[in-house]
Amino acid sequence: MTAYADFHRRSIEDRDGFWGEQAQLIDWHKPFDQVCDYSNPPFARWFAGGETNLCHNAVDRHLATRADQNALIFVSTETNTEKAYSYRELHAEVQRMAAIYQSLGVRKGDRVLIYMPMIAEAAFAMLACVRIGAIHSVVFGGFASHSLASRIDDAQPTVIVSADAGMRGGKSVPYKHLLDEAINLARHKPAKVLMVNRGLADFARVEGRDVDYATLREQNLDAVVPCEWVESTHPSYILYTSGTTGKPKGVQRDTAGYTVALAASMKHIYLGNPGETYFSTSDIGWVVGHSYIIYGPLINGMATIMYEGLPIRPDAGIWWSLVEKYKVTVMFSAPTAARVLKKQDPAFLTKYDLSSLKALFLAGEPLDEPTATWIGGALNKPIIDNYWQTETGWPIMAICNGVEKAPTKFGSPGKAVYGYDVKLIDETTGEEITEANKKGVIAVNGPLPPGCLQTVWGDDKRYVSTYWSSIHNKVMYSTFDWGVKDEDGYFFILGRTDDVINVAGHRLGTREIEESISSHPNVAEVAVVGVADQLKGQVAVAFAVLKDPSKVAGPDDAKALEAEIMKVVDGQLGAVARPASVRFVSVLPKTRSGKVLRRAIQAVCEGRDAGDLTTMEDPAALAQIKDLVS
Numbered sequence: 001m002t003a004y005a006d007f008h009r010r011s012i013e014d015r016d017g018f019w020g021e022q023a024q025l026i027d028w029h030k031p032f033d034q035v036c037d038y039s040n041p042p043f044a045r046w047f048a049g050g051e052t053n054l055c056h057n058a059v060d061r062h063l064a065t066r067a068d069q070n071a072l073i074f075v076s077t078e079t080n081t082e083k084a085y086s087y088r089e090l091h092a093e094v095q096r097m098a099a100i101y102q103s104l105g106v107r108k109g110d111r112v113l114i115y116m117p118m119i120a121e122a123a124f125a126m127l128a129c130v131r132i133g134a135i136h137s138v139v140f141g142g143f144a145s146h147s148l149a150s151r152i153d154d155a156q157p158t159v160i161v162s163a164d165a166g167m168r169g170g171k172s173v174p175y176k177h178l179l180d181e182a183i184n185l186a187r188h189k190p191a192k193v194l195m196v197n198r199g200l201a202d203f204a205r206v207e208g209r210d211v212d213y214a215t216l217r218e219q220n221l222d223a224v225v226p227c228e229w230v231e232s233t234h235p236s237y238i239l240y241t242s243g244t245t246g247k248p249k250g251v252q253r254d255t256a257g258y259t260v261a262l263a264a265s266m267k268h269i270y271l272g273n274p275g276e277t278y279f280s281t282s283d284i285g286w287v288v289g290h291s292y293i294i295y296g297p298l299i300n301g302m303a304t305i306m307y308e309g310l311p312i313r314p315d316a317g318i319w320w321s322l323v324e325k326y327k328v329t330v331m332f333s334a335p336t337a338a339r340v341l342k343k344q345d346p347a348f349l350t351k352y353d354l355s356s357l358k359a360l361f362l363a364g365e366p367l368d369e370p371t372a373t374w375i376g377g378a379l380n381k382p383i384i385d386n387y388w389q390t391e392t393g394w395p396i397m398a399i400c401n402g403v404e405k406a407p408t409k410f411g412s413p414g415k416a417v418y419g420y421d422v423k424l425i426d427e428t429t430g431e432e433i434t435e436a437n438k439k440g441v442i443a444v445n446g447p448l449p450p451g452c453l454q455t456v457w458g459d460d461k462r463y464v465s466t467y468w469s470s471i472h473n474k475v476m477y478s479t480f481d482w483g484v485k486d487e488d489g490y491f492f493i494l495g496r497t498d499d500v501i502n503v504a505g506h507r508l509g510t511r512e513i514e515e516s517i518s519s520h521p522n523v524a525e526v527a528v529v530g531v532a533d534q535l536k537g538q539v540a541v542a543f544a545v546l547k548d549p550s551k552v553a554g555p556d557d558a559k560a561l562e563a564e565i566m567k568v569v570d571g572q573l574g575a576v577a578r579p580a581s582v583r584f585v586s587v588l589p590k591t592r593s594g595k596v597l598r599r600a601i602q603a604v605c606e607g608r609d610a611g612d613l614t615t616m617e618d619p620a621a622l623a624q625i626k627d628l629v630s
């Protein structure tokens with residue numbers, strides 16, 4: 001047995017011994033009584049009885065040894081700002097933010113919704129929440145008012161932190177009017193809105209509700225706000241993710257399990273050492289941003305780079321110039337970013353001294369072989385794919401080079417990570433597939449390891465019914481991904497089993513987009529599918545049936561209506577969810593029982609065989625789509 005196989009085996013067979021050891025990587029205020037309380041499956045209570053604090057582990061505990069070391073390096077190529085905060089400075093800023101929260105009435109367990117661009121204040125806002133035991137819910141800045149409103153209603157925040165605007169490609173992207181609109185739409189109203197004013201866009205202020213961050217910060221410069229010790233299982237945050245229904249699910253994370261899982265992953269997977277610099281190019285609105293821009297690197301005593309801007313502006317050398325300047329040792333990005341760079345002159349990638357960099361980790365979507373080969377060759381560094389989900393918070397599959405060096409295989413995110421008892425399951429029988437290279441649903445035996453979702457916020461039933469009830473005859477966690485495993489234990493991911501699509505590493509539910517398109521007055525019915533795309537991995541393509549087709553007499557009308565529909569999606573969900581095209585059809589392909597055949601539509605769009613269509617209601621419907629896309 002290899003050293004890694006043994007490590008993994010022990011993490012499953014001697015679960016408590018294994019994680020009890022990993023738990024020593026963090027600070028505890030009160031030791032736990034039990035490593036894993038799994039008396040009420042599938043709900044796991046990791047490190048039950050213990051007390052700790054995420055902010056203490058990310059910030060305060062480093063003050064004794066690395067107060068003057070960089071902690072957070074904020075770089076914006078949009079506003080030409082670069083500012084490094086040492087651990088001491090970060091500690092002070094977080095306490096100021098925490099004091100502001102307290103003055104606004106935020107208490108332990110209250111929610112704070114953060115709707116912000118990639119600026120340092122967003123990091124302060126997150127850390128300050130967990131410092132006082134408040135629960136943050138970061139909403140990606142690219143989402144618009146409807147998406148935001150549904151999250152406000154679900155999380156019911158006491159306070160919302162926002163900013164006047166983000167910037168993208170040199171243009172300001174105003175936030176405040178979207179936020180005001182969202183609060184108007186939402187049933188729940190926050191008591192206060194804390195505004196960071198960057199001076200990028202004018203905005204209206206609501207008397208008595210909106211308060212100014214800079215003013216309050218001035219009043220709290222010397223704030224001392226100790227960390228609130230919370231129970232291990234106290235929720236640290238909620239992060240919404242798309243599923244198969246229009247209503248996003250609030251992934252709820254605990255405190256201690258998450259802290260331990262991230263600390264261990266830095267050691268075993270990412271090979272980041274304290275004092276070094278970690279650069280993740282994600283956004284705080286996504287899970288990678290939570291785990292590997294903010295918490296993971298800081299828990300590990302590293303400096304972390306928070307970057308606002310595009311990978312190719314001012315030119316495609318920008319990220320690599322930061323690697324040189326800050327001696328980045330670990331970098332984390334998404335395959336889409338690599339594909340964007342691939343269109344640029346590769347000379348930009350070698351213009352800088354990259355000797356500090358140990359590896360580039362890519363995750364969030366399938367990594368295709370040409371992209372992996374290209375970027376690996378251009379950088380002359382190992383490219384390490386890893387597979388995980390918002391729900392898990394850290395990798396399910398990876399190469400754990402920190403345990404034992406192992407080769408990568410093209411197209412594979414590696415082996416099951418320690419702590420995850422991953423199985424491939426036959427969809428129809430529910431039996432485990434043990435044969436190599438045979439396709440199955442990727443599922444995990446409970447308990448999920450520390451750091452994974454505790455439940456769906458406010459909806460334990462939905463947690464069980466969504467994640468633990470779809471495998472035939474078994475109570476197992478389903479990833480809703482297809483996969484195969486080869487003879488050496490390497491997995492290959494073959495796409496989703498549900499209606500979730502992945503656009504440029506961003507997960508979107510086709511149902512959400514369909515609901516938005518359906519709100520257009522002339523749309524009777526719509527199907528949205530994910531179609532393979534060279535740059536973004538997948539794009540959303542919509543097929544709509546109109547209530548009044550006479551309004552679309554020719555191609556110009558169709559173009560105008562398509563633009564109108566895209567505007568509806570932009571306004572409600574955000575440009576991130578905008579379909580690449582909207583086509584109009586007289587009927588959607590459905591089964592005789594009325595189910596839209598999304599997979600058949602997708603296959604036709606991708607020029608593949610549409611599969612078994614014996615249950616199809618009207619074969620002409622698919623032919624119509626074939627004609628439109630060919």
Ligand code: AMP
Binds near residue numbers: 367390391413507
């Ligand atoms: P998210 O929750 O947004 O991180 O999306 C998770 C989904 O993205 C997974 O269920 C997969 O479908 C996909 N995904 C994430 N990482 C990878 C990867 N390395 N290879 C293939 N698919 C991935």
